[in-house]
Amino acid sequence: MKPRLAVVFLKEIRDALRDRRTALMILVASVLTGPVTLILVASFVSGLEERASTLRVRIAGAENAPALVNFLERADVEIEKAPSDYLARVKEGALDAVIVVPEDFHERWLAHEEARVELVHDDSRTESGPATRQAERLLAAFNRETAYLRLMARGVSPSLNESTKVERVNTATPRQRGAVLLFLIPMFGILAPLLGGMTVAIDSTAGERERGSLEPLLANPVPARVFAIGKWLASWASATAVVTLTMAGFLAAARLYAEKRLPSLLNFGVPELAAFLAVIVPLAAFTSALQLLISTYGRSYREAQTYVSYLATVASFVPLVVMFSGAKEQGWQLAVPVLGQLMVLQRVLRGDGLSSADALVPAAVALVLAGLAVAAVARLLRDERIVFGRA
Amino acid sequence: MIRVESLAKRFGAVQAVRDVTFEAADGRVTGLLGPNGAGKTTTLRMISTLVAPDAGRIEIDGIDPAREPLAARERLGLLSDARGLYARLTARENIAYYGELRGLGRDRIDAAIAAIAPQLELGPLLDRRTDGFSQGERMKVAIARALVHDPRNVVLDEPTNGLDVRSTRSLREAIRLLRESGKCVLFSSHVMQEVAALCDEIVIVAGGTVVAAGTPAAIRARAGCEDLEEAFVRLAGEPGDDR
Numbered sequence: 001m002k003p004r005l006a007v008v009f010l011k012e013i014r015d016a017l018r019d020r021r022t023a024l025m026i027l028v029a030s031v032l033t034g035p036v037t038l039i040l041v042a043s044f045v046s047g048l049e050e051r052a053s054t055l056r057v058r059i060a061g062a063e064n065a066p067a068l069v070n071f072l073e074r075a076d077v078e079i080e081k082a083p084s085d086y087l088a089r090v091k092e093g094a095l096d097a098v099i100v101v102p103e104d105f106h107e108r109w110l111a112h113e114e115a116r117v118e119l120v121h122d123d124s125r126t127e128s129g130p131a132t133r134q135a136e137r138l139l140a141a142f143n144r145e146t147a148y149l150r151l152m153a154r155g156v157s158p159s160l161n162e163s164t165k166v167e168r169v170n171t172a173t174p175r176q177r178g179a180v181l182l183f184l185i186p187m188f189g190i191l192a193p194l195l196g197g198m199t200v201a202i203d204s205t206a207g208e209r210e211r212g213s214l215e216p217l218l219a220n221p222v223p224a225r226v227f228a229i230g231k232w233l234a235s236w237a238s239a240t241a242v243v244t245l246t247m248a249g250f251l252a253a254a255r256l257y258a259e260k261r262l263p264s265l266l267n268f269g270v271p272e273l274a275a276f277l278a279v280i281v282p283l284a285a286f287t288s289a290l291q292l293l294i295s296t297y298g299r300s301y302r303e304a305q306t307y308v309s310y311l312a313t314v315a316s317f318v319p320l321v322v323m324f325s326g327a328k329e330q331g332w333q334l335a336v337p338v339l340g341q342l343m344v345l346q347r348v349l350r351g352d353g354l355s356s357a358d359a360l361v362p363a364a365v366a367l368v369l370a371g372l373a374v375a376a377v378a379r380l381l382r383d384e385r386i387v388f389g390r391a
Numbered sequence: 392m393i394r395v396e397s398l399a400k401r402f403g404a405v406q407a408v409r410d411v412t413f414e415a416a417d418g419r420v421t422g423l424l425g426p427n428g429a430g431k432t433t434t435l436r437m438i439s440t441l442v443a444p445d446a447g448r449i450e451i452d453g454i455d456p457a458r459e460p461l462a463a464r465e466r467l468g469l470l471s472d473a474r475g476l477y478a479r480l481t482a483r484e485n486i487a488y489y490g491e492l493r494g495l496g497r498d499r500i501d502a503a504i505a506a507i508a509p510q511l512e513l514g515p516l517l518d519r520r521t522d523g524f525s526q527g528e529r530m531k532v533a534i535a536r537a538l539v540h541d542p543r544n545v546v547l548d549e550p551t552n553g554l555d556v557r558s559t560r561s562l563r564e565a566i567r568l569l570r571e572s573g574k575c576v577l578f579s580s581h582v583m584q585e586v587a588a589l590c591d592e593i594v595i596v597a598g599g600t601v602v603a604a605g606t607p608a609a610i611r612a613r614a615g616c617e618d619l620e621e622a623f624v625r626l627a628g629e630p631g632d633d634r
Contacts, residue, residue: 007491011480018479212475216533219439219471220492221464384442 004222008230009237016200016238025199026242031249037184039253057135058082061101065117067109068101071142090120096131097121099139112150185250185268186345187319189243189276190338193284194291194312196242198305200235201291205377206304214387228378232289232370239284247276268349275348282363283341287315289373296380318342334361337369392417392575393438393544398447399599400433407433409599411447415577415592417543420570422590423579426627430599431579432472435548438577439469451544465493468542470550474533478522482513482532485521486539493540500539507535510565512558526553534562538569545569547578551585563589583620597627 002010016022055075060082062069072079082098089095100118108115117139121132148158208214218224254268291308298304318338334340340362347354380386393415400408408430415421423431436442438449440460449456449463456463476485483504490500508514511531516524521532530553538545547566551559566589569576580586586593593610595603603610603626607619614622 002491004492004494007488011477011488011491014484015477015479208475211478212473213477214475215441215471215473216469216475216489216536217492219441219464219467219469220489221461222492223461387441388436 004226005230005233008222008227009233012200012204012231012234013237016203016234019199019203022199022238025195026245028195031245037188055134055138056080056131057099057138058086058095058097059099059101060084060086061103061105064101064103064105065109066106067146068105068117068142071145072138075138075141077138086120090122090128093122093125093128096125096128097135099135109146183319183346185276185349186342187316188246188250189280189345190283190319190341191312191316192243192246193239193280193287194315197235197239197284197288197291198308198312200238201231201288202295202298202301202304202308204231204234205292205295206298207301209298209387210300214381218381218387223378224381225375225378227381228292228374232292232374232377235288235292236285239288240281243280243284244277247273247280272348275354276345278359279341279344279348279362282366283337285370286337286366286373287311289370289377293373293377293380296377296386331357334358335365337362337366340365392450392452393421393546393577394448394450395434395438396448396450398434398437398449399445400430400437400442401445402433406599408437408444411596411599411601413592413594413601413604415544415575417575418570418573419591420566420576420578420589421592421594422586423577423594423596424581424583424586424623424627425579425596426581429581429596429627431581431596432548434596435469435546435577435579436471438546439467439471440464441471466543468537468540468545470534470537470547472548474530476521476524476529476532476536479520481518481520482524482535483517485532486536489536490539495540503539503541504535507538507565510561510568511535512561527555527558530554531558531562534565542574544575545577547576549580550578551580551582559585583623587619595623595626602626 056078057072058080059065059069062079062081069079082095082100083089086095086098086100090098098120100120102116102118105115105117119132119135119139121128121135151158151160208217217227250268251270251273290311294307294311295304298307315338319342322339322342333343334357344354344358344362347358395414396412398408398411399406411430411434413421413423423434425431433442437444438451438456440456440463443457451463452466454463454466476482477488480488486504486507487500490503495503504517508517511534513531513535516528516532521529524532530550534547534550537547550562550566554562566576566578570591578589587607591606593603593605593607594601595610603613603622605613610626611617611619611622614625616622616625
């Protein structure tokens, strides 16, 4: 004789596995959303770096600035002649930045007068930023060299011209840069259990009511809490499966694609996968329980789906709020579901070590809240108004 | 044996059950007869422990469901008002789920299904998913599900609703078999002929109150007419029809 809890759990799992909605959701969640987004982001980001990493400038009127051209050639910069309609091209985004040299440039330069060039770019296009900054840096370097040589010629120490020498030290390790860009992975990590637990949670509560199978079910000599726990475990299992698949999808995408293009961007390997699961699976316990509780109030699948989608909306706002408000990480945030997990996941991606509080506090909070929600579901299942629709 | 004493239940402004008292004995078929809204379903829900009565007592084989709901449910087989099935499970899986919930092993469930299936002409349906079953087919599966654990007491809420003539006959046959094996069968109906064809005892409920109870002959005598249907209409129309 199987324990009743196992009977309930296995029935719900079998039912869910035969549900086309489950299959579709798993496909969308695990195969499409995560990895596809990742690949798009990775190729976008690596595209940015690629544009900037080959040194190339476009110049209109290069013949007016032989000294500049000479400098650039020595610096191994590829010089391209800009087309005559460069203004329009920059505007439409076909060109990133164009250095425009006026006809009198060389004369003025030789005469040690102020020689102007124009740097044409479109500030509203973020993707043109690296190329623009690169052109600026090259012009500044040319300036420095010219000044250096002129000062030397006059017997003045070139360091006079540069009272402060700026050397850039970027403290962001490549990994951290990746984590900033891949804000998305934690976000999908948070959303995956919501997506994964939803169908089972709704179908096993509001769905039972809608089908009229809840009343006979509860007439069985099984305590309501066994049904509540069994249904919760089934929906947690489904959420966990989707989380695992989504994360495995990220891992595969990181391995197959992003690592080749951009090894610095994505350090998402097996240890990160394990850390993610350790953080998200307890969260999934809570989200599934909450979904179960919310759907128990729904009279129909549709109605419950509406309620549950509010939950997903709220949860997906949290990462956005954190991202845009620039909220500082604080201890208490660890104890807030979703927020705490998000913090810890970002630390994982940044390659920071996790303290035991990081690992345990969010999980403990999630499991306690899950327990409370399941207890509430068990209560509702004993409530006449819930079982027999709203009187 | 199911005994019900002075049951009452109110839902908000509606007094669904006012005062219901009757006894359904073992080896007999008791029919709860009454018009729609008479309080039959609420009474059966209270017996099956799904709704708590405001007042009154219930006894199922001497067990008080208010105190021991699980033990009371053990002794009941219930075809409730709602009789939904799981559309993605086969008929057999639907029945077996309830068997497992009642703690039966695989062998006993298989044996029970093998015994019930021919009575209800379920055979060809057993291994099909219930999605797309007709109302009558669904009803048969729901009845089989209620009987899988061979309960001492069988409570059926409007069991012939949606059944065609042939299925109704096989259901009647199944109910007679239950009576012969000494079970207590309590079923509700608003169809006079149904009750007349099957019942040893009739309890007529109207407006939440029992207006008459007894054998069909006693009911006829009390109403003072030969026709049971006429008797039903006269008796059911009597007091407290406030809905």
